[in-house]
Amino acid sequence: MESISIATPPPKFRVSVTKSIFSERWRKLPAKEWSGVSMAGERKPPILRCSRAEEESVDANVAVTHSSDRVTNSTDVGERQNGKCIDDVLEDQGIRIRRRPQTGPPMHNVGPFEFRLENEGNTPRNILEKIIWDKDSELKERKPLTVLHRTLGNAPPPRDFVGALRASYNLTGVPALIAEVKKASPSRGVLREDFDPVQIAKAYERNGAACLSVLTDEKYFQGSFENLEAIRTAGVNCPLLCKEFIIDAWQIYYARSKGADAILLIAAVLPDLDISYMTKICRKLGLAVLVEVHNEREMDRVLSIDGIQLIGINNRDLENFEVDISNTKNLLKGERGEIIRQRDIIVVGESGLFTPEDISYVHDAGVKAVLVGESLIKQEDPGKGIAKLFGKDISVAV
Numbered sequence: 392m393e394s395i396s397i398a399t400p401p402p403k404f405r406v407s408v409t410k411s412i413f414s415e416r417w418r419k420l421p422a423k424e425w426s427g428v429s430m431a432g433e434r435k436p437p438i439l440r441c442s443r444a445e446e447e448s449v450d451a452n453v454a455v456t457h458s459s460d461r462v463t464n465s466t467d468v469g470e471r472q473n474g475k476c477i478d479d480v481l482e483d484q485g486i487r488i489r490r491r492p493q494t495g496p497p498m499h500n501v502g503p504f505e506f507r508l509e510n511e512g513n514t515p516r517n518i519l520e521k522i523i524w525d526k527d528s529e530l531k532e533r534k535p536l537t538v539l540h541r542t543l544g545n546a547p548p549p550r551d552f553v554g555a556l557r558a559s560y561n562l563t564g565v566p567a568l569i570a571e572v573k574k575a576s577p578s579r580g581v582l583r584e585d586f587d588p589v590q591i592a593k594a595y596e597r598n599g600a601a602c603l604s605v606l607t608d609e610k611y612f613q614g615s616f617e618n619l620e621a622i623r624t625a626g627v628n629c630p631l632l633c634k635e636f637i638i639d640a641w642q643i644y645y646a647r648s649k650g651a652d653a654i655l656l657i658a659a660v661l662p663d664l665d666i667s668y669m670t671k672i673c674r675k676l677g678l679a680v681l682v683e684v685h686n687e688r689e690m691d692r693v694l695s696i697d698g699i700q701l702i703g704i705n706n707r708d709l710e711n712f713e714v715d716i717s718n719t720k721n722l723l724k725g726e727r728g729e730i731i732r733q734r735d736i737i738v739v740g741e742s743g744l745f746t747p748e749d750i751s752y753v754h755d756a757g758v759k760a761v762l763v764g765e766s767l768i769k770q771e772d773p774g775k776g777i778a779k780l781f782g783k784d785i786s787v788a789v
């Protein structure tokens with residue numbers, strides 16, 4: 392597609408013009424092929440997300456009582472929960488990340504050009520929203536869940552992610568390390584040119600990491616599921632967190648089929664019912680769940696969900712990339728910290744940790760684990776970077 396910009400856009404309103412190569416192609420299709428093709432000449436995706444029937448036939452023995460209330464895993468456009476559409480549910484829970492509109496803005500054909508009117512409703516407002524909308528488009532390429540489910544039996548068995556964190560913390564007396572295998576990020580660009588995920592993973596393990604986090608998003612983090620699978624099959628014993636932007640239960644099965652031991656759920660993106668439903672699927676698959684929060688509202692929502700064992704406090708705001716490690720301390724103050732201690736939830740301090748002082752600071756705030764990417768991956772020897780980050784060798788018990 393060739394894009395031509397025409398005029399300076401008025402605020403919050405833009406026109407993009409695209410030379411219509413595709414509409415030519417659709418025009419030539421035989422009539423029977425036109426089902427699933429919208430008036431604007433675009434093919435409607437055959438499957439939007441895990442269809443409920445598809446997912447429930449796989450999940451017949453999961454005790455999910457409220458699956459009919461779920462808000463995001465549906466083929467139904469504008470699905471409703473208790474009479475509310477998804478946008479209302481998201482707004483009620485203070486979730487600012489919207490779902491990608493199911494139909495793009497209308498296309499107008501003039502000669503060989505197609506005009507698309509862009510406005511606030513159909514344009515992502517920030518980077519996290521853009522990632523989520525792109526993820527939604529990516530998921531249309533997936534294979535059916537029933538096919539994926541058959542491959543689960545071939546996956547290596549899940550390992551105890553939470554147990555590994557607890558054991559490491561008890562052994563070393565410092566926060567257990569989840570070291571992140573991360574080549575690039577949208578905020579920092581490429582972090583390491585000579586990136587060998589398996590070598591890096593092995594070096595992290597040798598130098599005391601309790602668990603590893605492997606980025607699988609390709610577009611923004613230059614990660615992949617091949618990396619996850621390669622690390623798993625290379626004999627690395629540390630349990631693996633699949634670091635993905637999960638918006639659909641299908642991704643959880645996929646992560647498991649590639650050897651993941653844990654997955655991430657982001658509270659800024661997922662409503663409570665999805666977190667709760669996905670947590671149940673994970674329990675059935677033997678996966679641990681790290682639920683990530685960034686502010687008080689998200690923390691309170693997550694604390695009201697049953698069965699949460701691991702909460703990550705992200706010091707980076709994924710909407711604008713600002714990093715502030717005092718966020719971890721603030722969210723663990725007072726009653727919230729008390730509830731967390733009573734329930735024996737492990738809190739993971741995430742992002743922006745560079746020095747032994749940073750590690751002590753979040754440890755004093757109450758975290759029992761840390762998730763570290765950039766400060767290790769940028770070291771000449773990422774494995775040796777661990778001792779520098781902690782101010783001591785953590786590969787041996789104290």
Ligand SMILES: O=P(O)(O)OC[C@@H](O)[C@@H](O)c1c[nH]c2ccccc12
Nearest residue numbers: 705741742743744762763764765766
């Ligand atoms: O590289 P850092 O600043 O040490 O951050 C690691 C990790 O916390 C960060 O990569 C992260 C936290 N939550 C995420 C969600 C998606 C992608 C990435 C992340």
